[in-house]
Amino acid sequence: MAEKFDAIVVGAGPSGNTAAYLMAKAGMKVLQLERGEYPGSKNVQGAIMYADALEAVIPNCRRQAPFERAVLEQRMWLMDERSHVGSHFRGTVDADEQPTRYTVIRANMDKWLSGKAQDAGVLLICETTVVDLLKRGERVVGVRTDRANGDILADVVVLADGVNSLVATRAGLRPPVKAQDVALAVKEMHFLPKQTIEERFNVSGNDGVVIEMFGKITKGMVGTGFLYTNKESVSIGIGCMVEDFKSAGVSPYQLLEELKSHPSVRQLIAGSEVKEYSAHLIPEGGYNAIPTVHGDGWVICGDSGGFVNSVHREGSNLAMTTGKLAAETIVQLRDEGRDYTAANLKRYRSALEQSFVMKDLKKYRDVPEILHGNRQFLTTYPELLTRAAHTMLKVDGVDKLTKEREIKRDFVARRSRFGLFGDAIKLMRAMR
Numbered sequence: 001m002a003e004k005f006d007a008i009v010v011g012a013g014p015s016g017n018t019a020a021y022l023m024a025k026a027g028m029k030v031l032q033l034e035r036g037e038y039p040g041s042k043n044v045q046g047a048i049m050y051a052d053a054l055e056a057v058i059p060n061c062r063r064q065a066p067f068e069r070a071v072l073e074q075r076m077w078l079m080d081e082r083s084h085v086g087s088h089f090r091g092t093v094d095a096d097e098q099p100t101r102y103t104v105i106r107a108n109m110d111k112w113l114s115g116k117a118q119d120a121g122v123l124l125i126c127e128t129t130v131v132d133l134l135k136r137g138e139r140v141v142g143v144r145t146d147r148a149n150g151d152i153l154a155d156v157v158v159l160a161d162g163v164n165s166l167v168a169t170r171a172g173l174r175p176p177v178k179a180q181d182v183a184l185a186v187k188e189m190h191f192l193p194k195q196t197i198e199e200r201f202n203v204s205g206n207d208g209v210v211i212e213m214f215g216k217i218t219k220g221m222v223g224t225g226f227l228y229t230n231k232e233s234v235s236i237g238i239g240c241m242v243e244d245f246k247s248a249g250v251s252p253y254q255l256l257e258e259l260k261s262h263p264s265v266r267q268l269i270a271g272s273e274v275k276e277y278s279a280h281l282i283p284e285g286g287y288n289a290i291p292t293v294h295g296d297g298w299v300i301c302g303d304s305g306g307f308v309n310s311v312h313r314e315g316s317n318l319a320m321t322t323g324k325l326a327a328e329t330i331v332q333l334r335d336e337g338r339d340y341t342a343a344n345l346k347r348y349r350s351a352l353e354q355s356f357v358m359k360d361l362k363k364y365r366d367v368p369e370i371l372h373g374n375r376q377f378l379t380t381y382p383e384l385l386t387r388a389a390h391t392m393l394k395v396d397g398v399d400k401l402t403k404e405r406e407i408k409r410d411f412v413a414r415r416s417r418f419g420l421f422g423d424a425i426k427l428m429r430a431m432r
């Protein structure tokens, strides 16, 4: 007879590790299955990690976690082909406030969090892929793995297998992930001496800088670029919606090469040694793309449930929070002696609705549709704004009023008065 556990967790990313850790800490017999060689071996992230979400799982995480740099400065760049206009935020609101964002290297981070789960009693088995779910009628009762005699039973299964969500899809628990709801991102790690990073980004100690980039770098496709400082490396990447890559016929690699040679970026990575190249999908369909998140004997969390806030570039915190809420629901039901039926696990959905996860996703629910239907936000406006900055800052004997009129004429010529008004309304609707 197949071995039986209280719970099986599929995947050892932030959502799976959090769920496994909290259930084991509450005394449950937990098995965690990971297809990679070790936790984090297959995972890709920018990567900014959000400490408060981690702190809610591992108190005092700031003293133990393998963080690279605390994000002291955030830059936002709106770019055309040769220049950018941007904004900076540097510092913290209060001097004694702890940073809430840190850059990390995911392989180190996932191994560390998984270590906590194993210390709490989780049995982790790597290099094992879950190929299907075992069902009795509609009820999920375990998993089928790719190992010989690989069926394993459990009272409840936590699906935390990432963006493709293949296990739930194959078992008919959710529809397949649509190309229009996922972005493909590519990333490189550029190694530089610590001192060079500190000089180039004007930071010291463990402080760091992150740069989020938008505009013509994505050639009209819906997407963004990023550059994050680690201790002795810089992560640089760019991603766009899969559907856009298909119709534009542009390769992600080509976009990244162009980003690296952009005049605003080139000097920041000059002389670096590239040691890693990776590509990964990100679920960016938002609120409207979230599937059913629970059923008889199962729950879904993290990327496999589509929990990513693409407007704020948050994914790992939503993964950890959904993993935590799933584990808390399961532990609560166990303590009350209740079965893991769909009706009882509905509490997980209610907890999600009460949390920042669903509130934020709901707030930005119209963003994907508005960006898809209004490419001017990614092409025309970055160009107009960089040109306006150039015009105003050029000291060429032309008076400032004439320059202002020239800028206004430029905006009206490209978008029309009616178009400008309509775009303002659309932006307000997207961000309301």
Ligand SMILES: Cc1cc2nc3c(=O)[nH]c(=O)nc-3n(C[C@H](O)[C@H](O)[C@H](O)COP(=O)(O)OP(=O)(O)OC[C@H]3O[C@@H](n4cnc5c(N)ncnc54)[C@H](O)[C@@H]3O)c2cc1C
Pocket (backbone or CB within 6 Å): 010, 011, 012, 013, 014, 015, 016, 033, 034, 035, 036, 039, 040, 042, 043, 044, 045, 046, 047, 048, 049, 050, 128, 129, 130, 131, 160, 161, 162, 163, 166, 167, 185, 186, 187, 237, 239, 279, 280, 281, 282, 301, 302, 303, 304, 307, 308, 313, 314, 315, 316, 317, 319
């Ligand atoms: C380029 C890029 C940059 C990003 N930047 C950021 C950022 O800066 N900040 C941020 O918060 N988020 C960022 N994200 C998003 C973030 O990485 C994800 O939201 C987060 O990793 C989701 O965690 P997860 O545990 O749900 O899934 P994952 O981290 O994808 O983990 C899923 C795990 O399941 C395993 N698995 C899959 N299928 C199976 C199977 N059948 N059987 C067994 N194991 C399986 C995988 O190997 C993997 O270890 C970024 C993503 C990308 C791609």
